[in-house]
Amino acid sequence: MYAESSSHAVTCPYCNTSSTKVHSRYQREIQDLPIQDMQVVLLLNTRKMFCQNPDCGHKTFAERFHFVDSKAQKTNRLVSHILNTSLKLSSVSASSLLKKNCIKISKSSLCDLVKKNT
Numbered sequence: 001m002y003a004e005s006s007s008h009a010v011t012c013p014y015c016n017t018s019s020t021k022v023h024s025r026y027q028r029e030i031q032d033l034p035i036q037d038m039q040v041v042l043l044l045n046t047r048k049m050f051c052q053n054p055d056c057g058h059k060t061f062a063e064r065f066h067f068v069d070s071k072a073q074k075t076n077r078l079v080s081h082i083l084n085t086s087l088k089l090s091s092v093s094a095s096s097l098l099k100k101n102c103i104k105i106s107k108s109s110l111c112d113l114v115k116k117n118t
């Protein structure tokens with residue numbers, strides 16, 4: 001699946017100035033909720049931008065998306081699905097159930113995720 005945001009300007013998360021100067025582009029692989037029992041990985045085209053505010057402490061910044069955290073490899077809705085599943089189960093049964101449902105997560109990342117969100 002292919003996703004790209006349509007707007008040209010991107011707002012700097014550090015100083016809130018919008019910028020249209022693209023530094024470079026790269027692709028992030030983001031796991032999303034499965035479709036038809038198949039694992040879904042979004043190839044998210046992400047732009048790295050120059051901040052055009054000379055007073056900002058950051059020269060460049062990466063484009064951010066509302067459906068995924070800036071460093072995350074899973075969409076927010078997938079993370080909440082994983083958390084809902086693991087609340088009712090032990091980490092071992094949760095990770096095998098998720099695997100059966102085509103969601104790839106290791107036991108250790110599952111534990112980290114649950115720890116971070118409880």
Ligand SMILES: [Zn+2]
Nearest residue numbers: 012015051056
């Ligand atoms: Zn800035």
